[in-house]
Amino acid sequence: MSQTPQRIVCLSAEAADWLWRIGAWDCVAGITAFFKVPPDAAPKPHVSGFSTAHFEEVAGLKPDLIITFSDVQAPLAAELMRRGFPVLGTNQRTLLETEATLALLGRIVGREAEAERWLCEFRRGLAPVEKVEFRPRVYFEEWNDPLISGIAWVSELIERAGGDDLFVELRSKKAALERVVSPEQVCRGNPEVIFASWCGRPVQTAEMASRAGWHGLAAVREHRMYEIPGEDILQPGFRLVHGYERMKHHLGTGR
Numbered sequence: 358m359s360q361t362p363q364r365i366v367c368l369s370a371e372a373a374d375w376l377w378r379i380g381a382w383d384c385v386a387g388i389t390a391f392f393k394v395p396p397d398a399a400p401k402p403h404v405s406g407f408s409t410a411h412f413e414e415v416a417g418l419k420p421d422l423i424i425t426f427s428d429v430q431a432p433l434a435a436e437l438m439r440r441g442f443p444v445l446g447t448n449q450r451t452l453l454e455t456e457a458t459l460a461l462l463g464r465i466v467g468r469e470a471e472a473e474r475w476l477c478e479f480r481r482g483l484a485p486v487e488k489v490e491f492r493p494r495v496y497f498e499e500w501n502d503p504l505i506s507g508i509a510w511v512s513e514l515i516e517r518a519g520g521d522d523l524f525v526e527l528r529s530k531k532a533a534l535e536r537v538v539s540p541e542q543v544c545r546g547n548p549e550v551i552f553a554s555w556c557g558r559p560v561q562t563a564e565m566a567s568r569a570g571w572h573g574l575a576a577v578r579e580h581r582m583y584e585i586p587g588e589d590i591l592q593p594g595f596r597l598v599h600g601y602e603r604m605k606h607h608l609g610t611g612r
Contacts, residue, residue, distance in 0.1 A: 361467045362422035362443075366415055367392065368405045368433060369426035369447070371594025375459055378595060379471040386418040391557070393588065407557075408433070412440065422465070426593075428532065450509045450531055452483060455593040475595060482598035485517040486610040493608065495520035496548035496576070498565070499533065499591070501555055504543065506536045510593055514601050515552075519610040523548050544570045550608065551576040552585050560584035583607045 365384050367373035370392035376385055377398055387404040394400055404414045410433050415423065425434045425446045434446045445465070449458045456476060463472025495515045497507030506524040507515070509531075515522045522528065523546040527536045551574075553560040562582040571577055589600035605611035 362420075362465065364418060364420050364422075365466075366404060366418055366420040366423045368410060368430060369424055369592070370588065371426065371592040371596070372424040372447075372462060373401075374592070374596060375462055375472075375475075375594050376466065378475050379463055379466070379468040381466040381468050384466055386420055387415065391588075391592075405433070410437075412436070415442070416440070424462075448531075449593050452510050452513050452597070455510060455597070456480070459594065479595055479598060483514070483517060483601055486519045486605060489519040489610060492519060492521045493549035494523050494546060494575075495550045495552065495608075496523040496543055496546065498551065498553040498560075499536070499556065501553075501558075501561075501565070503537045504540060505533050506538050507552075508533075508536070508591075510597065511590060514590075514597065514604055518601060518604040519608050520550060520604070540568050540570065544574065547573075547575055549575045549579070549581065551582040552590075552604065552607070553582070554585045554587045554590050556591060557587055581607070 363384055364386040366387040367385060368389050370389055373385060373388045373392040376382060377395060382398055385401055388401045389405045390403040391407055404411050408429055420442060423437055423442050423444045425444060427448055434444045437444050447458045449455045459476060460472060463469050497511050499505040499507055506527050509528045512522040512525055512528040524538055530536045565582060566577045576582055585600050585603050589596050589603060602611060
């Protein structure tokens with residue numbers, strides 16, 4: 358009997374992406390609809406969204422491990438465990454926790470060496486920018502109603518890319534509702550750059566700019582409002598490297 362799982366269902370996109378990268382795609386039996394399968398990878402059945410899953414379809418895949426992510430998927434994890442499935446729930450919130458989670462997944466599938474090679478690239482790709490002459494005030498918007506500021510790893514990336522997170526004091530708040538801010542707070546902070554990613558919804562920068570009082574924000578006046586795709590910034594896995602590159606490009610600190 359194999360000591361590593363052979364039929365893994367990934368209800369989180371970053372886990373599916375990572376297993377593909379480290380050569381364990383053959384072990385993946387099903388995935389979330391939020392993971393875009395690379396062109397050179399075999400298709401897998403979609404069995405979940407983010408907060409919902411098709412339990413009967415999951416059961417039909419006969420998984421020997423199901424991977425979930427975050428407190429949002431905790432109800433799914435609990436229901437799957439009640440149905441007798443082995444579940445791994447991860448809840449990484451920082452870059453260091455993300456790295457540890459990716460290393461753990463590598464060990465679970467017996468791909469430690471491949472995982473470490475990719476982790477070296479992950480560390481290189483997220484290296485802090487050196488010699489930043491000017492740090493603009495940056496507001497990151499994770500959701501628009503209510504306004505939710507960036508989670509810890511996003512705040513860390515802003516800092517590494519050469520910006521100052523407008524709501525850095527909220528970095529340690531793990532739950533989204535603990536990071537709610539008001540439009541007036543954003544106005545008082547007067548960000549010089551705005552990044553946004555609305556959890557699967559297209560960002561409407563014109564809508565943001567039309568909020569009461571926002572026409573005077575430096576970021577709005579100077580047209581420095583940028584969407585970062587959710588798969589590159591809101592999924593705490595290897596693709597954060599791509600989101601970080603986008604940040605550096607817009608902040609003018611990229612190579």
